[in-house]
Amino acid sequence: MDRDERQRIRAERYRTLSLKAAQRAENAYQRSKSMSDVIPMGQPVHGLADRKYREKIWNTMGQSVKHSEKAGYWADKASSVENNTSIYLDDDNAVEKLENKLRELERVQETMKAANKIIRSKKTSELEKHDKLVELGLTESQVRKLFVPNCFGEIGFATCTITNNGANIRRVKQQLEKARTMKSMENKEYSIGDIDVVENYSENRIQLFFNGKPDEAVRDVLKKNGFRWSGYNGCWQAYINYSSRLFIQKIKENEGIQV
Template structure:
């Protein structure tokens, strides 16, 4: 299962949680109504009457059930938001099958934006162009005429920090692309070190450590400190591949031989 499939499975799981919570909320709401079905609307508690205790118990049950309904409704909304967030997560991960293609497209898009911002500022700052010429030049860059006219009239320019931030994104994406290409050139490998089994899964950008049993607390703390997390579905500790995690793997394999 690749990351996209895992993402879809996670979103579906959250949607299922939401549906279950909604069913519980509906059931609790119905229970709240049923608890006071035999009591006329607006009927006050008749203090001292033989019905007083039953009336109070019914109200308590109704109130308790309504509280459960509200909590389950909030839980359903929470899981629906989680599902939506997972579905809308378009971050690029090195383990994605299409990471290289998406990173190249991202760099091209950011570079185009950088060139457009620079060209826009150059046009706006021009002393030799009339406002009409500036509007025409901006339209050639892809701006609509109304937007270009407003841009020129207000002497709008992209601030320096916008160019700096976008350039930083380009450089970060280029570094990520370089790493993605390096990972793509490496083959996955699995090896043993004593009673440990190590998987270096470059295709998924993961390194995994399989212990014969539950590691000692000191080792668990050390694993977490180096970015490893327990993966119940795989029965191992895993982390993203990095120089830090691979160096840590070397340390524990040496000490375990």
């Protein structure tokens, strides 16, 4: 199962939780409404029993509100997962995704530079500029906006926009190089005492397998060093980076995890 499939399953789980919470909210609301319907409009409180009954109505409505908030929370979580376009090095197709992203960023960069060269030319009429910008693939709306000076008094694409896109190109190139390197590396497996270690380059994780559940003190040390329990993989794992490698080196030196 690749990351995309895990993301889809996670989003579906959040959607299900949202629907269940929404149903609980509706049920609590209907209970509260049914309870309040037996009290005539404007009737004053009569005694302790009546007061407790009204408090129960209020608390039931409060449950409806809480469940509604939970429904919104899980719906937001689902949307966040569904709209997450980030590319992770442990994606099975990370190299392909990064190559596509790089091509698009470079295309946009070339388009912006070409557009600025056209629009800032003093030898070309506005009509000619318009036609050339459309030939670049820009829409009529985009072309009109380019002739309006920005907050820096520039026409065309802002210099900072081109600079930021260039920085993104360099970042994606570095990420792509790392993804290609990791894809070509073979996983390593070894043991340190009773801990089985896997340097899982296909998932960009260092994974620690224990014989049973480690005690609380060991779990605290793992968490402080960036390791988290993965129920899916049945191990404690962290991203492969300088910190996780240093932690593994310390385990080797001490022949185990020191608490």
